[in-house]
Amino acid sequence: MISTVSPRTIDELDAATPAAAPSAGGPELCVVVPTFNERDNVDILIQRLDQALQGIDWEVVFVDDNSPDGTAEHVRALGARDRRARCIRRVGRRGLSSACIEGMLSTSAPLIAVIDGDLQHDESLLPRMRDTLKQAPGKQAAGAQDAADVVIASRYIETGSPDGLSSDRRKRLSLFGARLARRLVKADVADSVSGFFMLRRELLDEVAPRLSGIGTKILIDILASAPRPLRVVELPYRFRARDRGQSKLDTFTALEYLLLLAEKVSHRYFSxxxxxxxxxxxxxxxxxxxxxxxxxxxxxxxxxxxxxxxxxxxxxxxxxxxxxxxxxxxxxxxxxxxxxxxxxxxxxxxxxxxxxxxxxxxxxxxxxxxxxxxxxxxxxxxxxxxxxxxxxxxxxx
Ligand SMILES: Nc1nc2c(ncn2[C@@H]2O[C@H](COP(=O)(O)OP(=O)(O)OP(=O)(O)O)[C@@H](O)[C@H]2O)c(=O)[nH]1
Ligand SMILES: [Mg+2]
The missing domain is CATH 1.10.3130 (serine acetyltransferase, domain 1)
Known part of the structure; x- marks a missing residue:
């Protein structure tokens, strides 16, 4: 389901939302957004989060690798007016996974979501992801025994779809990557290469020292680094096409993916x-x-x-x-x-x-x-x- 958002400006949001008066404690949900040259998408993403997360105390952390288009400066300017928006600007560093790790570790929120900054992920799924994580043990769907550790927004189950991927070749590669991970690492899920998921901070704290942080597939890194079997729930969603900005994937992305799998399979004996x-x-x-x-x-x-x-x-x-x-x-x-x-x-x-x-x-x-x-x-x-x-x-x- 692709959500539509009324194009309110950030200034209108400032006036219309209780953003300046969050609860006395920290936010309940932190949304981590890795960015490189996504300036034009920032306002729209915040507007969409604002609309999707009504009634939830949330913050958003953009982790930007010093984008030449001024993404970090733009987020900082927004943050000066809306304390829900924060920015980590990394200088002399690149990497989607490592950016997500730094963003996730920077928050004290008990629930953490990761979502791309290019609007390809359907943010309207976030409340359901949060509800699934918050479900008390014993109240889970039939078959599951405990509350979930991770909720994955999945393109490869039920009504989900990867249609927004830019070409048939990308679709085939994405599916192949997910299947490969399913065989090689402890990731018995349909869309382990998804970049859109939510987890509890206890799980992050558990796996943080074991993460490799290479490449773009942070979810596989997390699933394969867990010291215990994880309770994973997948929710279907439709991956959207990119409207603004450019894909950062290049020929080395696949190589990094294979290296990540090799490092995970060898339990880090191999660097x-x-x-x-x-x-x-x-x-x-x-x-x-x-x-x-x-x-x-x-x-x-x-x-x-x-x-x-x-x-x-x-x-x-x-x-x-x-x-x-x-x-x-x-x-x-x-x-x-x-x-x-x-x-x-x-x-x-x-x-x-x-x-x-x-x-x-x-x-x-x-x-x-x-x-x-x-x-x-x-x-x-x-x-x-x-x-x-x-x-x-x-x-x-
Ligand atoms: N901080 C940081 N963010 C990155 C980096 N590379 C990509 N990103 C961000 O990660 C998100 C996903 O990157 P994309 O290039 O769109 O990759 P993708 O969505 O897997 O691929 P496409 O379908 O081609 O768009 C976007 O928000 C990017 O701005 C990076 O090196 N550092
Ligand atoms: Mg993208």
Whole structure:
């Protein structure tokens, strides 16, 4: 069901709603909205929330990754007049899931909903989602034994529909993603890739330390991180088409999704970053050899010069690939990228020295060149990963 909203202005809402006088305690419901370049959708979303959530004490938290279109400033200006609207502005960070996590952790409301900021989710479902979560144990629908932990707005049950997805390919991918998750993680639900759901804050507190926060599928992250079987209820809804603004999905979104599933299935023994760093390192070896071969074929430089140039080219290529893939959520741009490249090359130089020193020692100890070579390369690569993670991209390894 697509809701229609009378186009009241925010100023009219200020006058018409009891927004300035919330209850003495905190709000009952917090609606978390991740945004990147959604300025034109903010007012309409708040109007629709205002209409849908009559009689409920709610707040909305926009988590904006420093959108160039000024979404954060716009929300702040609204927040100055309506204390239900808050904004977390993240600088130098990107990522839908991690934005949702920060927004959810920022509230003290007992019920937390996550909804997209592009108006594709049907906010008129929120009261039913809240009622379902608030139902006392024993009063659930037949079959269920306890109050729900999570309520998911689902496109893949009963009257639900994914029709608003922009193409048939997107629809197929979305359904495939949901089925894959159903098989691989503890998520026996029809629409585990939904970005529209509501949960109790106790569940959030339980799972928060285990969340991966990569990519866009925060619901799967939550379902797969729960230490106990969850009581999940799905309510059907029709996904709307996007009217304003642009989709932020790109070719890496699918890769991030697979990495999230792999991290969840392996119970975090495997870190998506170290895997990507390793893959990029392997491409670096190919680049190094290809450039070396090319320069030797051209015949204009000797071997040492050719190998030096090839190593430099491989380092530069590794830096940019890591910046684009491994550290996509905190990508360095402009002068930061130039500084990052310098620090990456310096630290990789340190890794190379360590590689040689370890290999030499192991060779002296064992006399086995292959073991020595592998030991040196492994220690050097781990050191590169740890040091560049901390000093180049400012992340925990
Ligand atoms: N904070 C933050 N929000 C994001 C980011 N990427 C997307 N969003 C927001 O997350 C919501 C969903 O993003 P969309 O790009 O519309 O993705 P989608 O709805 O799955 O895909 P479409 O069907 O193509 O629109 C929107 O409100 C976006 O503004 C991000 O990197 N950081
Ligand atoms: Mg969208």
């Amino acid at each position: 998506h970053r170290i895997l990507l760093f390793g893959i990029v390192g392997a491409t670096g070896v190919v680049v190094n050899l290809a450039v070396l071969r090319l320069l030797l074929m051209l015949g204009s430089v000797g071997f040492t010069a050719a190998e030096s140039v090839a190593t430099l080219v491989a380092m530069v290529s590794n830096f940019f690939l890591n910046n684009m893939l491994t550290y996509r959520d905190c990508r360095l741009v402009g002068w930061q990228a130039v500084r990052g490249l310098a620090s990456f090359m310096g630290l990789c130089g340190l890794g190379a020295l360590t590689n040689v020193a370890v290999a030499r020692d192991v060779y002296e100890l064992t006399g086995m060149w292959l073991v020595a070579g592998i030991a040196g390369a492994a220690i050097g690569a781990l050191l590169n990963y740890a040091l560049t993670s901390i000093f180049t991209w400012g992340r925990r390894p």
